Structures are given as C-alpha cells and as structure tokens.
Amino acid sequence: MVTESLRATLAPADQLLTHVESLRADADLMDGYARRLLATAAGLGGCPAAPDGSRPALERQATACTAAARHLRTAAETLLAHARAGD
Template sequence: MVTESPDVTSSYDTELLDHVGSLRSDAQLMEEYARRLRATAATLDGCPAAPAWSRPALERQAAACVTAAEQLRTAAEALLAHARAGD
C-alpha cells in the first residue's frame, strides 16, 4: 500500500496557495498596466504630434490587460477551490 506523507500534501497545498497569490499579484499588475496605458492615451490625446492610431491602440492594449487580469483572477479562484477540495 502506498501512502503520502502529510508533509508532501502540505507542501503541495503550500505550493498551490503560493501560486494563487502569484496569480492575484499578476492580476493587479495587469490592472496597473491598463491604468498606465489609459493615462498615456489621455496624454497623447492632447498632443497634436501624436499619430491618430496611438490612442485607439493604447485603449485596445489596456482592454486586453483588463481581460488578462480577469482571467488571472478566475484562474486563481479555480486553483484555490482545487486546493480547498484537497483538504
């Protein structure tokens, strides 16, 4: 009969929880990138030398960052649920 040591399971759970934290941190970073991209787009909006395509491109990039942040949070919650199910 093969059994797992409690230390192995605990280590696995700790790794999962660490990864959940990393995913959440990455989501926050993506939201910060979106904020910066939008701020840059707003700054360029008042600049006559800025190419016409720059603001829409920055807005699309910001939207992609927000989507990525949502996906990272969803992944973190799914991983957390998985870790809790193992308890």
C-alpha cells in the same frame, strides 16, 4: 506497443496557495498596466504630434490587460477551490 500509465501528482496545498498568490499579484500588475496605458492614451489626446491611431491602440491594449487580469483572477479562484477541495 508498451503503454505506461501516468499518475497525476498533486502539488501540496501550500504550493498551490503560493501559485494563487502569484496569479493574484500578476492580475494586479495587469490592472496597473491598463491604468498606465489609459493615462498615456488620455495624455495623447491633447498632443497634436501624436501619431494617428495611437490612442485607440493604447485603449485596445488596456482592454487586453484588463481582460488578462480578469482571467488571472479566475484562474486563481479556480486553483484556490481546487486546493481547498484537496484538504
């Protein structure tokens, strides 16, 4: 069996910084989605025609969006630290 060693290729710092900015922008979007979901859930509170479970489902989705935003920001900070370490 022939094995080939793979070399890790490092992305240039400017490319990593672009990814950091993209991750942060995506996190901001996820926070925005969470706010919109919570606003919709609040609006359904006074709507008797809203299906049962709508509000809790929207609130769970908002919580998931908030968690995703937090994870994206953590990934951005980790990538930024990696980019700085390579300088």
